[in-house]
Amino acid sequence: MKYHKDRRRFLYKTSLASVGAIVALPLFSLGKLKVDATSVRLVIDADTANEVDDAFAIVRALVEPTFKIEGLTSAQWHTQAKAPNDSVGRSQIMNEQLLQLMGKSEIPHPMGSNIPMVSQERPQPSAAASFIIQKAHQSPPGEKLTVVTLGPNTNVASAILMDPTIVPKLKCIYLGLWYNLEDQTWSKREFNTDNDPNALNLLLNTQNLEIEVMTATTSKSLVFEKNKVDEEFKAKGGVFDYLVDLWDSYDRFWQKTDPEKKQWTMWDVALIEALAKPHLTQKKKVITPHDNFKREIEIYTAIDENALQEDFWNSFKP
Numbered sequence: 001m002k003y004h005k006d007r008r009r010f011l012y013k014t015s016l017a018s019v020g021a022i023v024a025l026p027l028f029s030l031g032k033l034k035v036d037a038t039s040v041r042l043v044i045d046a047d048t049a050n051e052v053d054d055a056f057a058i059v060r061a062l063v064e065p066t067f068k069i070e071g072l073t074s075a076q077w078h079t080q081a082k083a084p085n086d087s088v089g090r091s092q093i094m095n096e097q098l099l100q101l102m103g104k105s106e107i108p109h110p111m112g113s114n115i116p117m118v119s120q121e122r123p124q125p126s127a128a129a130s131f132i133i134q135k136a137h138q139s140p141p142g143e144k145l146t147v148v149t150l151g152p153n154t155n156v157a158s159a160i161l162m163d164p165t166i167v168p169k170l171k172c173i174y175l176g177l178w179y180n181l182e183d184q185t186w187s188k189r190e191f192n193t194d195n196d197p198n199a200l201n202l203l204l205n206t207q208n209l210e211i212e213v214m215t216a217t218t219s220k221s222l223v224f225e226k227n228k229v230d231e232e233f234k235a236k237g238g239v240f241d242y243l244v245d246l247w248d249s250y251d252r253f254w255q256k257t258d259p260e261k262k263q264w265t266m267w268d269v270a271l272i273e274a275l276a277k278p279h280l281t282q283k284k285k286v287i288t289p290h291d292n293f294k295r296e297i298e299i300y301t302a303i304d305e306n307a308l309q310e311d312f313w314n315s316f317k318p
Contacts, residue, residue, distance in 0.1 A: 039068035040146055041139070042061070042068065042069050042146050042275075043135060043146070044073070044150065045073045045147060045155050046074065046091060046268070047075040047150065048075075049077070049091045049093070050087070050091070052264055053265065053268040054151075054268050055094060055243060056224075056268070057268035057271070057272045058072065058272075059098060060276075060315060061148075062102045064272075066276060069107055071107065071109065071128075071131055072095050072107055073110055073112050074091035074111050074128065075091055075128075075149075076088040076115065076152065077151060078195060081253070086114060087114065088113065088114040091151075092109070097242070098242075101238055101239040112126045112128035112155040113155060116154050116196035117154060117158065119198055120198050120201055123158035123159075129155050129158040129162055130162070132156055133159050136169040144168075145171070146173060147172050147173070148173045149175065149192075150268045152193070153174060153202070156199075156203070157198070157200075160203070161202065171211075171212070172203055172211050173214070174192075174211065174214070176213065176216065177190055177193055177289075178190055179213075179215045181217075184286065201292060204288050205292050207295070211297040212283070212298045212300070213298070214300045215300065218270070218302060219266075219270035219303070220267065222270040222309065223265050224266050225262065225263055226247065226263065227262070229243070232316070248261075269312060270303055277308060280303060280304040280311070282301050282303075285297070285299075286299055
């Protein structure tokens with residue numbers, strides 16, 4: 001109960017502070033938020049309130065000029081030991097706060113499903129799933145909508161079940177799974193996958209659906225240091241202090257080592273940075289897991305974690 005009370009207190013405190021904090025957003029960000037003419041159309045689907053790295057990833061994405069973010073949707077994270085009954089609602093609150101703090105509240109931010117799919121045949125309809133369908137159909141001829149999933153695939157998989165005609169208009173990029181390059185084997189015993197295994201299997205079993213995966217095996221190498229976060233963000237106002245406060249206040253109950261939270265694995269940031277700076281990554285085509293439809297999908301096999309971290313900090317500088 002203490003965790004839930006502390007978490008609610010943090011969300012309430014930051015929501016009250018956000019209106020005034022927007023004014024503190026550095027003016028350089030207005031230039032950074034200009035969209036490049038060759039930008040990639042993205043919908044980011046995130047279980048934002050589950051952990052710290054989601055918020056860092058979303059803020060990084062919002063200042064990337066090669067991204068055209070058409071939506072930020074919220075996802076559930078119900079399997080976490082201390083997840084509230086309305087886990088998607090907590091993600092939704094944080095999405096709205098981050099957009100407000102970044103001065104980007106005009107970006108659509110529909111809520112996703114609060115429960116996972118119970119089978120590969122039954123979608124979980126939500127505003128987020130309907131939004132993905134709408135945006136996919138708005139894709140110009142020959143182009144695809146990219147859905148970047150930082151949590152479970154509930155919303156995008158439900159969208160596909162609700163309207164299968166969007167499949168050729170979608171590119172799905174997922175953060176999850178483990179992959180052993182040496183013996184070429186998969187493991188689905190991973191947090192995002194556990195939160196909706198049916199949704200992931202639906203994606204993998206959908207022929208002709210373009211899929212890329214940033215595996216946990218690869219993304220785990222991107223680790224931020226708290227002293228660096230404080231050096232770059234602390235007392236800078238606005239969203240920067242929000243991120244510092246989030247790190248400081250988050251109860252990382254599952255990790256017994258590093259009780260002072262001097263380090264944090266930035267799983268989600270790894271994927272956003274990889275999309276922004278593909279030349280700092282390596283990818284490979286591999287065969288899907290043995291229990292799924294056999295076909296090739298592309299996975300990230302390596303990232304230059306030092307260069308990606310440097311790029312992260314530089315993206316917020318004038």
